[in-house]
Amino acid sequence: MSPAAGLQKERARTSGAGFRHQGQILWRDFPQIAQGVRQWLDAEGVRAAHRRKVFSTFVEMTYNVLHHAAPGPRDPLAVMSGRTVMATVALASEGPEIWVATENLIKPEQVAGLAERLSRLAVLGPDEVRALYRERVAAGSALPGPPPGNNAGLGLLTIARDAARPLQYSLAPGRAPGELTTFSLRAYV
Amino acid sequence: MNFSCHATSLTPSVLLDARERKLRIEGECYPENPAAFFEPLVAALQAAHVEAAPAFEVRCRLTYVNSASLAWLRRILTWLDRGSGGGGERGELRVVWEYDEEDDGAAELAQDLTSGLHHVELVEEHFSAPDR
Numbered sequence: 001m002s003p004a005a006g007l008q009k010e011r012a013r014t015s016g017a018g019f020r021h022q023g024q025i026l027w028r029d030f031p032q033i034a035q036g037v038r039q040w041l042d043a044e045g046v047r048a049a050h051r052r053k054v055f056s057t058f059v060e061m062t063y064n065v066l067h068h069a070a071p072g073p074r075d076p077l078a079v080m081s082g083r084t085v086m087a088t089v090a091l092a093s094e095g096p097e098i099w100v101a102t103e104n105l106i107k108p109e110q111v112a113g114l115a116e117r118l119s120r121l122a123v124l125g126p127d128e129v130r131a132l133y134r135e136r137v138a139a140g141s142a143l144p145g146p147p148p149g150n151n152a153g154l155g156l157l158t159i160a161r162d163a164a165r166p167l168q169y170s171l172a173p174g175r176a177p178g179e180l181t182t183f184s185l186r187a188y189v
Numbered sequence: 190m191n192f193s194c195h196a197t198s199l200t201p202s203v204l205l206d207a208r209e210r211k212l213r214i215e216g217e218c219y220p221e222n223p224a225a226f227f228e229p230l231v232a233a234l235q236a237a238h239v240e241a242a243p244a245f246e247v248r249c250r251l252t253y254v255n256s257a258s259l260a261w262l263r264r265i266l267t268w269l270d271r272g273s274g275g276g277g278e279r280g281e282l283r284v285v286w287e288y289d290e291e292d293d294g295a296a297e298l299a300q301d302l303t304s305g306l307h308h309v310e311l312v313e314e315h316f317s318a319p320d321r
Contacts, residue, residue, distance in 0.1 A: 138305045154259070
């Protein structure tokens with residue numbers, strides 16, 4: 001599947017979304033997108049613990065996109081900034097749960113590590129995820145050591161910890177060797 | 190040395206009163222660059238040598254904190270905890286965690302944050318969030 005086809009497919013999958021941002025995404029856009037999510041959560045009447053978990057999941061997943069997504073090959077702004085990416089971020093109510101979904105492109109060299117982390121999480125039960133999360137938080141560096149990195153591992157654990165079901169994901173490589181892979185992630189909270 | 194900053198849409202307000210030996214952090218915390226946000230606070234804490242004297246209070250009312258910021262908070266608490274060691278008693282580092290009374294998961298977050306620290310007294314306090 002080509003990257004463009006992957007993003008079109010995600011558009012179809014998220015067509016019933018209550019909130020959706022699709023297209024170019026920049027750090028400077030984030031506060032506005034977050035405000036849109038808050039307003040949607042307000043309109044849905046989501047309260048307290050559920051709201052915090054949904055918003056947390058949205059932030060972690062969107063920050064993962066902003067930190068790790070690869071610019072698309074036809075993204076003209078990518079040439080200038082090197083960080084501009086195209087992505088989908090969507091949320092919707094489904095019964096008592098709310099799902100949060102993202103889709104973006106990643107470089108082929110990112111695929112193996114990401115697949116390993118996700119597949120390792122997929123086999124853990126909720127208690128195991130919580131225990132691993134606590135262990136990972138405690139293992140963080142202390143002052144005056146080096147600052148923590150982007151915390152991709154802790155970010156995924158945070159998403160998994162707050163999820164009501166195992167995380168759903170797909171990694172669809174491009175048609176030609178070396179082409180970007182389309183990464184889709186969905187968490188039910 | 191004291192330190193303070195105002196809250197933004199992505200970062201909490203911070204107030205360090207070194208003489209009173211108190212640090213208060215309040216708001217939402219998911220900065221784009223956690224290092225840029227936390228390093229000035231760390232510098233102020235280190236300059237005040239708050240880890241060297243007994244008894245320090247960290248009071249947090251964080252309605253939301255992302256994973257990268259949590260790692261920074263843990264980093265600061267670990268440093269404070271080690272500083273209050275050397276034969277010190279449990280409770281020399283008091284962490285007051287204020288959270289929405291409807292949100293038990295927020296209490297668990299505080300336990301995750303302080304797990305394994307030796308001189309921490311974790312105090313959980315409820316607040317009522319306004320109707321949304």
